[in-house]
Amino acid sequence: MSDIKIDLSYLDEVAGGNAEFIIEMIDIFLQQTPGYVSGLNGAIAEKDWKRIAEIAHKIKPTLTFMGLNDEQVQMANIEHQAREQKAYEEIVAVFDKLNSLFPSIYVALENKKVELAENT
Template identity: 35%
Template sequence: MADSFEKRPLDFSYLIDMVGNEPLFLIELIDTFLVQIPAFITEIDKALIAGNRVKISNYAHKIKPTFTYIGRNDIKDFVHQIENQVKNDFSIKQISLDVEKLKLILAEVLLQLEQEKLRLSASL
C-alpha cells in the first residue's frame, strides 16, 4: 500500500484558509506537527507491543486531522483504515505491518514539513 503513496506535494490551502497566510503562525503549526506526528507514532508502537487495541485506535484517530490540514487526505484515509482494522479485530501483526508502511510514508511527510518550514522562515 505504501507504494501508492508517491511523493506528493503538501497542500497548505486548507490550513491557510483556517488561520490566514501568516508565516510565523504557520511555522508554529508545522513545529507542532513535527513534534506530534512522531509522538503519536511512538505511542501507537507502544500500544502495538502491549496489544492495547484501544490505545492504537485512539492515537490513530488523533493523528488523522493533521493530514487534512496538509492536503494529504490519502494518508488520512490510510490511517482511518488502520483504525478500522483495530476496531474490526484484525491481527496485531497485520496492523503492525500497516503501521510500518505508515512510518515510511510519514518519513517523507516530515521531510516535506521541514522544507516548508525553511521556505516560510526564508520569507520572513
C-alpha cells in the same frame, strides 16, 4: 525517496494566509507526531486495540491539516479496523508503510517552513 504530497492549502485557508501561524502549526506537528507514532508502534506491538484506535484517532486530523490526505485515509483505516478489532495483519502492514514515510514527511515539512519563512 517517496511520493510525499504535502498540500498546505487547507491549513493556509484556516490560517487566513498567515505564514507565522502555518509555521507554528508545522512546528506543533513536528513536536507531537513522533511521540504519537512511537506510541502507536508500541500499541500495535502489544496488539492493544483500544490504544491503537485512540492514537490513530489523534494522528488523523494532524495529517489532514498538513495536507497528507492519502496518509490520513490510511490512518483512518487503522483506527476503524482497531475499533472493529479486525485485520490486525493489515493494520501492521499499513502502519509499517506509514511509519517508513514519516521521516520524509518531517523533512518535507521542515523544507516548507523554510520556504514560508523566506517569503514573510
